[in-house]
Amino acid sequence: MQHDKVLIIDFGSQYTQLIARRVRELNIYSEIHPFNKIPTNVHDYKAVILSGSPMSVRSEKAFHPDLSEIRGKKPLLGVCYGAQYLAHFSGGQVAESNTREYGRANLSFVQENEPFLRGISAGSQVWMSHSDTIKQLPTGGKLLASTHDVENAAYKIEGETTFAIQFHPEVYHSTDGKQLLENFLVHIAGVNPDWTPNAFVEETVAELKEKLGNDKVVLGLSGGVDSSVAAMLLHKAIGKNLYCIFVNNGLLRKNEFSSVLQQYEGMGLNVKGVDASARFLEALAGESDPEKKRKAIGRVFIEVFDDEAHQIKDVTWLAQGTIYPDVIESVSATGGPSATIKSHHNVGGLPDFMKLKIVEPLKALFKDEVRRVGASMGMDKQLLGRHPFPGPGLAIRILGDITAEKVRILQEVDAIFIDGLRQWDLYDKVWQAGAILLPVNSVGVMGDERTYEKVVALRAVESTDGMTADWVDLPYKFLQKVSNDIINKVKGVNRVVYDISSKPPATIEWE
Numbered sequence: 001m002q003h004d005k006v007l008i009i010d011f012g013s014q015y016t017q018l019i020a021r022r023v024r025e026l027n028i029y030s031e032i033h034p035f036n037k038i039p040t041n042v043h044d045y046k047a048v049i050l051s052g053s054p055m056s057v058r059s060e061k062a063f064h065p066d067l068s069e070i071r072g073k074k075p076l077l078g079v080c081y082g083a084q085y086l087a088h089f090s091g092g093q094v095a096e097s098n099t100r101e102y103g104r105a106n107l108s109f110v111q112e113n114e115p116f117l118r119g120i121s122a123g124s125q126v127w128m129s130h131s132d133t134i135k136q137l138p139t140g141g142k143l144l145a146s147t148h149d150v151e152n153a154a155y156k157i158e159g160e161t162t163f164a165i166q167f168h169p170e171v172y173h174s175t176d177g178k179q180l181l182e183n184f185l186v187h188i189a190g191v192n193p194d195w196t197p198n199a200f201v202e203e204t205v206a207e208l209k210e211k212l213g214n215d216k217v218v219l220g221l222s223g224g225v226d227s228s229v230a231a232m233l234l235h236k237a238i239g240k241n242l243y244c245i246f247v248n249n250g251l252l253r254k255n256e257f258s259s260v261l262q263q264y265e266g267m268g269l270n271v272k273g274v275d276a277s278a279r280f281l282e283a284l285a286g287e288s289d290p291e292k293k294r295k296a297i298g299r300v301f302i303e304v305f306d307d308e309a310h311q312i313k314d315v316t317w318l319a320q321g322t323i324y325p326d327v328i329e330s331v332s333a334t335g336g337p338s339a340t341i342k343s344h345h346n347v348g349g350l351p352d353f354m355k356l357k358i359v360e361p362l363k364a365l366f367k368d369e370v371r372r373v374g375a376s377m378g379m380d381k382q383l384l385g386r387h388p389f390p391g392p393g394l395a396i397r398i399l400g401d402i403t404a405e406k407v408r409i410l411q412e413v414d415a416i417f418i419d420g421l422r423q424w425d426l427y428d429k430v431w432q433a434g435a436i437l438l439p440v441n442s443v444g445v446m447g448d449e450r451t452y453e454k455v456v457a458l459r460a461v462e463s464t465d466g467m468t469a470d471w472v473d474l475p476y477k478f479l480q481k482v483s484n485d486i487i488n489k490v491k492g493v494n495r496v497v498y499d500i501s502s503k504p505p506a507t508i509e510w511e
Contacts, residue, residue, distance in 0.1 A: 003028075003029045003199075004028065004046040004191045004192045004194075005046060006023055006029070006030040006031070006045060006048070006049065006185060006191060007030075007033060007038075007039065007042065007045040007049070008020055008023070008030055008033070008048075008049045009033060009034075009035050009048065009049070009082075010032050010033065010034050010051050011035050011050065011051050011053030011055065011063050011081050011085075012051075012053050012054055012055065012063070013051045013052035013053050013054070013080070013081065015051070015052055015129075015168055015170050016032055016051040016052070017032070017366075018168075018170040018171060019049060019051060019079065019170040020032050020366070021366055021368070022169070022170045022177065022181055023049075023181060023185065024195070024366070025178065026181065026182055026185065026186065026193050027193040027194060027195050027196050028185055028191050028192075028193050028195055029195040029364075030049075035063045036063075036065065038066075042069045042074070043069075045074065046075070046189055046190070046191045047074060047075040047076070047077070047184070047185055047189035047191055048074050048075070048076050048077070049076075049077045049078075049079060049082070050076070050077070050081070050083075050085060050086070051079055051080075051081065051082060052079055052080035052081045052082065052129065052168065053080070055081065056096075056131070057081065057085050057088040057094050057132065058088070058094060058095075058096070058132065062085075062088075063081075063085075064085075071160065071162065072159075072160045072162070075162075075184070075185075076160070076161065076162045076163070077162075077164070077165070078163070078164035078165070079165055079168060079169070079170070080129065080165075080166060080167070080168060082164065083134065083155075083164035083165055084132055084134055084166075086138055086157070086162065086164050087134045087136070087138045087152075090138035090157075091138045091139035092134060092136045092137050092138035092139075092141060093134070093136035094132050094133070094134055094135065095132065095133060095135045096131065096133075097131055097132060097133045102129050103128060103129075103173075104125055104126075104127060104173055105125070105127075105128050105147040105148070105153075105167070106123055106124065106125055106126070106147060106148070107120070107121075107122050107123065107124045107126060107145050107153065108122055108146055108147055108148050109122060109145060109146040110122050110124070110144070110145050111143070111144045111145065114144055114156075115183060115187060115188055116144060116154075116180070116183055116188060117144060117145060117154070117180070117183065118179075118187065119176065119179045119183070120176045120179060120180060120183075124175060124176045125173065125174065125175045125176075126147065126153070126167035126169075126173075126174045126175075126177075127167055127168045127171040127177075128147075128150065128166065128167050128168075129168060129171075133150060133152070133166070134152040134155075134166060135152075137155050138157060140157045140158045140159055140160070141155045141156070141158075142155060142157075142158055144163075145165075147167075150166055152166065153165065153167060154166070154167075161188060161189070163184060163188075165180070197372045197373045197375070197376035200365075200369075200373055200376075201233065201373060204233055204237075204361055205233060205237045208233065208234060208236075208237035208238065208359070208361060209237045209238070212234075212237065212238050212241070212317060212359065214238075214241065215238075215316045215317055216241050216243060216312060216315045216316060216317070217238060217241060217242050217243065217315070217318070217319050217359060218243045218244075218245065218309045218312060218315045218319070218356070219231055219234065219242060219243070219244050219245070219318070219320075220245050220246075220247065220301075220305055220320075221244045221245065221246040221264060221269075221271065222321075222391070223246070223252070223256060223260040223386075223389070224386065224388070224389060225370055225371060225374065225383070225384055225386055225388075226321030226322075226323055226362060226367075226370055227321040228264075228374070228379070228383055228384075229321070229362060229370050229373055229374040229377075229379065229384075230319055230320070230321040230360075230361050230362050231264075231269055232267065232374065232379060233362075233373075233377075234319055234359075235267075235268065235269055235270075236377070239270075240270050242269070242270055242319070243270055243272070243315065244264065244269050244272070245272055245274060245305060246260065246261055246264065246272070246273045246274070247274050247276055247301060247304050247305065247308075248273065248274065248276060248277050249276060249277060249280040249297060249300070249301065249393055250276075250278070250280050250281050250404075250407065251297075251392065251393030251394040251395045251402075251407065252394070253389070253411060253415065253418070254411040254412065254414065254415040257273065261273040263380065263383060267379070272308065274308055276300070276304045279300055279304065280296075280297060280300050281403075281404060281407075283296045283297070283299070283300045284296055284401075284402040285402070285403075286401055287401060287402070288400045288401045290396060290511035293392065293395050293396065293402070293511075294395075297391075297393075309356075315356065316356065316357060317356055317358070317359050318357070318358055319358075319359045319360070319361070320358060320359075320360050321362055322360040322363045323362050323363065323367060323370060324362075324364055324365055324366050325366065325367070326363075327363050371384045371385070385427075385428055387430065387431065387432045387433055387434075388431075388432050388466065389434075390509055394407060394410050394411065394414070396510070396511040397410060397414075397434055397435065397436045397510065397511075398410055398436075399436065399437065399439045399510060399511065405492070406437055409454060409456075409490060409491075409493060410456070412489070412490040413435045413456050413486050413490050414435045416482060416485050416489065416490070417433065417434070417435050417458055417482055417486070418433065420481065420482045421433060421460070424475075424478050426475075426478065429462075430460045430461070430462060431461055431462050431463040431464075431466075432459075432461055432463070432466075432469075432508060433458075433459065433460040433461075433472075434458075434459055435456050435457065435458055435459070436456065436457040436458075436499075436510050437456055440454075440455050441453055441455070442455050442494060442495045444494030444495060451494045452494075453492055453493055453494040453495075454492050454493045454495075455493070455495045455497065456493055456495075456496055457496075457499050457510070458479075458482070458496065458497070458498050459499045459508070460472040460474055461502075461508055463503075463508075466508060468502075468504070469502060469503040470502045471499065471500045471502055474498070482496070483496040
């Protein structure tokens, strides 16, 4: 079944992924492509959205793609830079704002009986983020909405299905942003909102059956959401021809290897558990540098995985749980990866090493969509709701060198913290949580005796995609209880601190 598609042209905005996700919340399939790599098959897309940008349209270096195959031929929506772009290069005027317009604003004027603004009225809150402003509308431009400070907050170009807004509908602070996108895409562009999780499962399984036939596929399970959902899709398509390998690197959470392995077997997966913890700890012995720790873990994982894969006859495919943000990062609007991905967050280097063809059933999905697809297949809620966990595991939550004793301490601490979050009904209110073992000892008093033991930091953040994150204001009584439990029950720890840093400037993990 063919679904209507929306093309999002990325000018490098930090919010571009949010546009795609908001569109997909409407059950509409959207793709992000950089402004300098616009697809040649533009006619295959039902509508086009131009993103924001950190760039100014007035700059000599302004991003200026050829839109001749889009303007006037496709329904087009310009957002922020996109709105300024349409004005600046089409007879309008864009100038520097007297003050930087950033944050919440309210619409003070909304054109009546305008389909683009159906259900949106004066007073509606929008989110601004720009340092230029549109002083004069482009040729054929008609004003649709204003705020107190921004006269040309929304406009359309008459004679075309072209609309533009100075604010960001994709950001949740724009309270009617989803309504506006629905107005444009569904009611004006005529996009059919039929891209649902059930439809994705049905179509993906059919495609996998056709693509893989009777071939054998090997997949490295991590216990996380992405690899688990990828495994279930493949299992539905090829059954026992999927060979799953779950490697214990000795750096998983307490009892995780046995409990997750049991869960996978209960799902009917053809899975083999490999306990290689001693091999990983040996490779990490004496190593304190975070990047070298990651590299060592990545190298040993490839060796172990390859050893196991060679025991399966005639394997031709390697399955990976790659998701859409991974794909976007490799083709960003700024000409390269938008961020340096830390080593071993996915299994880099494995395909060339093993000479296998790659199958990536989730590469069109965002993380929240992966969870919805898993839910539509009846997968366990607890597995789908699991917090993200770093590929190198506890190795990057133990600052300094790794020893079996340090791993034991951190596993015990982490278990008390995570179990506590579940018991207090806080786990699902947190995006990611974990404990960090610090490379310092502190003085304490226990039973009238002086102690000199380890310090652990607890970390809990809320986020939508991990790109930004705020620390969670956990209840003091909870922190008090967890701190007491850790100090009383975990030998070797006498002090607990709580990390109240947001990202940016801090990162979610400490290494």
